Amino acid sequence: MLPEWVSQNCPDVSAVHREAALARQGQLTKPTGALGRLEHIAVELAGLQQTKKPRAARVPIIIFAGDHGIVAQGVSAYPQEVTIAMMANFAAGGAAISVLARELGLGLEVVDAGTLAGAPLAGVVTDKPRCGSRDFSVEAALNPSELAFAFECGRRAVLRAEAGHPDLLIFGEMGIGNTTTSAAIASALLGVSAEEIAGSGTGVDTAGRARKARLVDAALALHRLAGASAEKILCAVGGLEIAAICGAIIAAAQRRIPVLIDGFIVSAGALAAVRLNPSCQPYLLPSHQSAEQGHRLILRALNVHPLVSLDLRLGEGSGAALVLPLVRLACALHNGMATFAQANVPDRPA
Numbered sequence: 001m002l003p004e005w006v007s008q009n010c011p012d013v014s015a016v017h018r019e020a021a022l023a024r025q026g027q028l029t030k031p032t033g034a035l036g037r038l039e040h041i042a043v044e045l046a047g048l049q050q051t052k053k054p055r056a057a058r059v060p061i062i063i064f065a066g067d068h069g070i071v072a073q074g075v076s077a078y079p080q081e082v083t084i085a086m087m088a089n090f091a092a093g094g095a096a097i098s099v100l101a102r103e104l105g106l107g108l109e110v111v112d113a114g115t116l117a118g119a120p121l122a123g124v125v126t127d128k129p130r131c132g133s134r135d136f137s138v139e140a141a142l143n144p145s146e147l148a149f150a151f152e153c154g155r156r157a158v159l160r161a162e163a164g165h166p167d168l169l170i171f172g173e174m175g176i177g178n179t180t181t182s183a184a185i186a187s188a189l190l191g192v193s194a195e196e197i198a199g200s201g202t203g204v205d206t207a208g209r210a211r212k213a214r215l216v217d218a219a220l221a222l223h224r225l226a227g228a229s230a231e232k233i234l235c236a237v238g239g240l241e242i243a244a245i246c247g248a249i250i251a252a253a254q255r256r257i258p259v260l261i262d263g264f265i266v267s268a269g270a271l272a273a274v275r276l277n278p279s280c281q282p283y284l285l286p287s288h289q290s291a292e293q294g295h296r297l298i299l300r301a302l303n304v305h306p307l308v309s310l311d312l313r314l315g316e317g318s319g320a321a322l323v324l325p326l327v328r329l330a331c332a333l334h335n336g337m338a339t340f341a342q343a344n345v346p347d348r349p350a
Contacts, residue, residue, distance in 0.1 A: 002148055002231055002276070005155070010253040010279040018047030021054070027339040027347075037307060041285070041327055042334035048258045048283060049167070053335045056327045059260070060107040060161045061097060061170045061317050062248065063090055064154070066114035066128075066241030068177030069135035075180040075212050077203045083176045084117045090174070090316075091123030097172055097316040104324060107164070113153050114240025115175070127153040128240060136184065136219050136237040143235065150240045154247030158255065168258050168285070170324070171248055172317025173241045173265050179292065182268035184216045184237035186294050188225040189271050190301055193217060197294030199264070199313070230275035238272075245269035246276070253280035260285050260327065261304070262320040263312060264292035271298050287323035288312060 021043040026032060033039065045054035065087050071080045089095045090110045093102065101108040112121065114128045129149035133141040142150070161169060175181075183198040190197070194216035200209055216237075220226070223236035234243055246269040252259050261270050261284050274281045286304040289295055291313040299306060307326055312319045340347040 001144055002151055005254070006151060006247065006250055007277055008254060010250075010277070010283060011256050013047040013282050014050040015047065017050050017052065018043055020052060021046035021334065024334065024339070027341070028337045029340055029343050029345050030337070035333060038326070038330040038333060041330040044285070045258065045331065048256065050256070054331045055167045056324065056331050058164060058166045059168045059170060059324060060109065060164060060166050061101055061172060061321065062109045062111060062157050062161060063097065063172040063174060063317060064111050064113040064157070064241035064244040064248070065174040066178070066239045067116045067132035068175055068181050068239050069133050069141065070137060070180050070215065071177040072135050073137055073215055075204070075208070075215065076176050077208070078176055080116065080176050083115050083174060084121070086174050087112060087115065087117070087124050088121055091121065095316060096314060096318050097321060100318060100321040104321060106321070109157065109160070111153065111157055111244065113150060113244040127156060130240075133181070133239050136181075136223070137215050140223065140236050141181070141238050142240070142243070146240070147231070147235050147238065147243055150243035151247030154244035155251040157244070158248050158251040158257070162255055162257070166257055168260050168327070169252050170260050170262065170317045170320040171245050171266055172262055172320070173245060173315055175239060175241050178239050178242065178265050180212050180216065181237060181239040181242060182265045183212065183294060184219055185233055185242065185268045185272060186298055187216055188220055188228060188233040188237065189230065189275060190297060191226070192297065197297065199292035199294060230272045234272060242269045246273045249273040249284070250277050250280050253283035258283045258285050260287050260320040260324065262287060262317045263290035263315055264295040264298070265315055266317070267295060267298045267302070271301055274302060285327070288319040290319060
């Protein structure tokens with residue numbers, strides 16, 4: 001059973017601030033709608049943050065890591081040991097997201113939400129109910145108490161970040177095998193075959209992708225997930241880091257903190273979060289569409305439109321971090337441009 005807080009409503013978007021932001025966009029020294037999606041970002045943030053001046057300066061990144069029993073079925077091009085090694089790489093500053101965080105001036109926290117590591121790693125927060133999920137091709141990946149623990153792990157991470165008064169949050173992930181897990185979650189939630197969802201992940205070949213799809217479809221049948229609740233789906237085929245992200249998204253939205261959503265795996269967690277608590281949906285700001293073929297279907301189900309498409313499939317929160325400068329510039333344009341009246345520039349006739 002998931003904790004009671006998971007279903008508690010998130011605050012409504014401030015219609016007053018959103019309408020005021022829309023009105024300001026119409027007064028700025030530019031043709032109406034000329035800044036396209038950047039205008040939309042600023043307006044939505046104003047409503048979410050209840051402010052006249054939307055902001056994206058303080059944006060911590062939290063990476064959740066977990067291992068997956070399904071790796072035993074040969075679904076990844078990389079060995080499972082990579083998960084733990086990459087956690088250390090994140091903490092040491094050598095990973096792609098570490099570089100992006102430095103360049104953007106963002107804090108970076110790494111959370112072991114369920115890897116096979118038997119002892120804590122330096123620079124990593126350990127907060128897990130077990131070491132890795134079970135192989136969902138033969139048994140349920142998680143039991144209800146483990147799933148509930150993972151949600152609490154995500155919430156605890158948000159509470160730590162909240163102390164710094166963040167404007168937005170970025171969640172990333174690491175876990176060999178987690179594209180297969182995400183494909184299983186998304187296939188079950190969307191009611192589509194794994195063939196439509198499963199991608200190449202870490203770089204498996206065509207045969208490897210087909211094997212992933214067959215494994216996922218067989219697992220969905222094994223666990224009887226047709227029409228199942230998001231909670232049952234997460235227990236049957238979920239991963240600890242994905243469940244932690246799901247909990248973190250809901251906890252952030254409940255605290256009026258928007259989340260800049262990353263790629264396929266984080267989006268699968270976001271979709272589960274929305275199914276569990278629909279009131280968190282307005283707080284999801286999409287960043288990019290990844291090269292994983294199922295990502296497009298998840299974004300469509302979330303009713304969001306990514307800002308860019310760069311054919312990324314790295315994860316780690318890297319796509320969201322790459323898009324953050326656009327969000328910052330959208331806020332700067334909204335807050336800093338002069339109005340027609342201020343600049344003494346003639347507006348269009350009414």
